[in-house]
Amino acid sequence: MDPRTDNGLRARDLDRRETGNLIGSDKVEGTAVYSHANEKIGKIERVMIDKPSGKVAYAVMSFGGFLGIGDDHYPIPWSKLTYDESVGGYRTDLAKADLEDAPRFSADDDFDWENREAGMSVYNHYGIPPYWV
């Protein structure tokens, strides 16, 4: 297949969006997330950026549902994600069971992003200091 088809170009283009320590936001979006046990537990929808500090406050992972309907959305700390080239996705130290009681929101509502208690519940769940400290 001609690698210069649109898809080929797009794939090659996205490959360049990860280079050593830096990664493009459009490469993060859509990337699969795997549990410690190598199960796919979701994919990253986007990252939420804290505007004043320029820091990634959360990665938002979705799981379940069909065509975006009925998905659950999990805000997770950026530092939980480690890119693993061998699987082409993020490897985490999470088990699927860790998501059962994890903070989440559905398509019909939204996370209360500005609420520090809600944010703290995320960081406490994953045992990581929050992005604002």
Next chain:
Amino acid sequence: MDPRTDNGLRARDLDRRETGNLIGSDKVEGTAVYSHANEKIGKIERVMIDKPSGKVAYAVMSFGGFLGIGDDHYPIPWSKLTYDESVGGYRTDLAKADLEDAPRFSADDDFDWENREAGMSVYNHYGIPPYWV
């Protein structure tokens, strides 16, 4: 027009991706950038995230070209961008002329993201301390 069309839903959905201090990466992507003099000087393609620190290292703004061909791509410091609701885009203190000698790359090459001198040339151009200090 029924606001619950796909486009309406998508727009409403994207609106929720900016909430006080936090903004979704998919909302940043595609957002117009305006000069101090209110000229549109480009749009944001993506942000480049420094994986170890979780900080936005650069926003990549594109300008010129047609359908992505011949575009110039400018890495700019995140702190140069201030969202202005009244124009639905980023307001900067830049003039169009500031881009004439700004560090850039074309679609055929890529910025040397891992090169600290190249990175320093960006931050020096905009007069801001680099993200890694």
